[in-house]
Amino acid sequence: MVTSREIDIIEQDFTGRGEAFFHVSGAGHEATAVLNHHLIPEDWLHVHYRDKALMLARGIPIEMFFLATFSKDASHSRGRQMNAHMSAPELNVLSLVGPVGNSALQAAGVGQVVKEEPAKPVVLCALGDGMTQQGEVLEGIAHAVREQLPVLFVVQDNSFAISTVTRGKTFYSTPAGEANHFYGTPITRIDGRDAAGSLEAFGRVVSTMRADRRPHIVVFQVDRLSNHTNADDQRMYRTAEEIASVQAAGDPIIRLKQYLVEHGVSEADLDRISDEVREQVKADAYRAQRSAEPEPCFTAVKPLPARLADRQAEYRGAPSSEEKPLTMLEAIREVLRHQMQTNPDVVLFGEDIEDPKGDVFGITRGLTTAYGRRVQNSPLAEASILGVTVGQALAGKRPVAFLQFADFLPIAYNQIFAELGSMYWRTDGG
Structure with a gap:
């Protein structure tokens, strides 16, 4: 979680200086990383673009995020994808999608293939709250229900679709109130500001899915602690008081540190770990920045075998x-x-x-x-x-x-x- 936050800080710095061109922050969403504790190598992940922490936990190296930031030849896409759109086939991390919501049907298709595998894998489909209103998301959930597929739909609900407030305007938060089921599928709400509690809650959900091989929906309640992207200024639609409030009370890293200190971990040890992480992230960032550029390719068609x-x-x-x-x-x-x-x-x-x-x-x-x-x-x-x-x-x-x-x-x-x-x-x- 701390590593993800440090990557965000350095990416923002590079973007602000014009050395990189796009940044999307995962600040406030980092507790999704705890889900990886309950995953196995056979599981598949269609992650959300704020899921840096989860991707790090899954095994994507720190340097890869910066290789993508600078569109370098050694990046996962050889510089072709937006830097937030990661993929890692060796880890069963599927490519992020540009048109948000396209991932849901693909996740259902993966679920259809792996449902009967002996390891009992699950398929993660991570969504933003605004994304849930895409028609293909609703179709993806419907297909997972119709075929009873082990797809875990995790809605990372930070209450905003860029500037649009989503509360009361989704399938799980309606004008009539908060829904507990959708298409007959249970909805579990998890406080994503509480990493320790999230660890236990995700464990129960994943354990159930491995046993019954059915879909499940999690609404992961978080606060977005940053602008939507570097092209956005949240001060246009959020008051200074609101921004200060969520940064004080909704930061999962601050709350996790408090939890660990209360349970006997030395604050000095935690600070030392943070310092070590910061130095490692800086080193990886600058190494990536100095790496080779991709060579131009003037044809998109490979020779026919x-x-x-x-x-x-x-x-x-x-x-x-x-x-x-x-x-x-x-x-x-x-x-x-x-x-x-x-x-x-x-x-x-x-x-x-x-x-x-x-x-x-x-x-x-x-x-x-x-x-x-x-x-x-x-x-x-x-x-x-x-x-x-x-x-x-x-x-x-x-x-x-x-x-x-x-x-x-x-x-x-x-x-x-x-x-x-x-x-x-x-x-x-x-």
Whole structure:
């Protein structure tokens, strides 16, 4: 938690001097780090952009945050992502999303893949309170409920969506009062200003999820102790008294220090640790600043692998008769059948594709009979189809998404344009 705060302080300093260009603070949100105590390597994390402390606890090095700040070649994305948009595939930390809320459906897709794994992993989907009103967040929760997936939705509620007050305007805080369930899923409220209490509360939630393999919603109540980003000035919409009040009473680091001192830890020892952390963060920051810049890349297309360029190796299917060539429908079905037969990771997800209907055009007819639950009907929700299959792919499956009609495509365009079309490049494959 202290490390995260020190990273914020130095990032703000670099940004203020014009040596870096963007900063988003995690100040006030640091107690999410305690969640990692209850996580295992097999768990997956779709984190929030204020989750520096949690990412540090998961194992992302201090220096990586500064490599991202300066868009350096050694950064996780080779300088392609916004510095707050981290990813670490080796730690099962998925790439942060630009359009907020896109993560929920992807997390549900990951949950669908890992639900039956022996280690009983859970999937974290961390959200801001403003983010919860995105339609795809509601679809993501709905899918996790519909399929009973082990997705932990953690809403980091600091009461603001930049300047907009969110209390009474969300699915968990409504004009009628505070909700205890959503879509039948329990909502647990945790005081994120109290790190010690949060440690115990998260433990109970995660333990329950490992046992019942069902979704859960946590509202993690925190105070935002900074501007939204370096482009914001909270004094425009918060009074000086309010800012002073939350900084005095809502700082989880101050409260944790008080707790530790009350329980016998020497204040001098804590100060020494803070000093050591500060020096380590400074050293990593300046080392990152001096590291190599990325080399310019003038093409976004990699050469086609030889195995894909060999036309003799192409699967042409089995024609319906020697006289007639395959129709387009038959060709598509035969390719799907061949892929499902040769690759157990191939799964199909879309509207009305299960037998006996087998798709409105009959493309998947017979595939459910042959391959069972690997062919699955989706809800009438095109964004869900794309977002869930993106998540399945991130977790190692090879999903095929079916959108029923071309008229339905615009509903899924967000996941296609903002995620599917750019994720590999913007993360440098991670």
